[in-house]
Amino acid sequence: MITSQSRTSSTTDQREGFLAKSIEEQTAKLPSDTFLWLALGSIATSLTLKITGREKDALFVGQWAPTFLLLGVYNKLVKQLGSDRTENRV
Numbered sequence: 001m002i003t004s005q006s007r008t009s010s011t012t013d014q015r016e017g018f019l020a021k022s023i024e025e026q027t028a029k030l031p032s033d034t035f036l037w038l039a040l041g042s043i044a045t046s047l048t049l050k051i052t053g054r055e056k057d058a059l060f061v062g063q064w065a066p067t068f069l070l071l072g073v074y075n076k077l078v079k080q081l082g083s084d085r086t087e088n089r090v
Helices: 018-027 034-051 055-062 064-081
Strands: none
Touching (some): 018 064, 055 064
């Protein structure tokens, strides 16, 4: 049986790296809906490419939408919770 004493975390002293913190500081300046508009633009561009017969390009561009949406979710979490909970004392 595992007790709460044996599950102590050894990651309490870790901090965000310089690169991650720098990226998060810059992306936090963007409005939250930026990534939503990028995803919608990707979908619209993909549809346009599909209509014009550029099938492979349409598939390539269409696959950007989920990435933009995931980046938007990450950006929102960073804005609400901060990049490193131990530094922000949350």
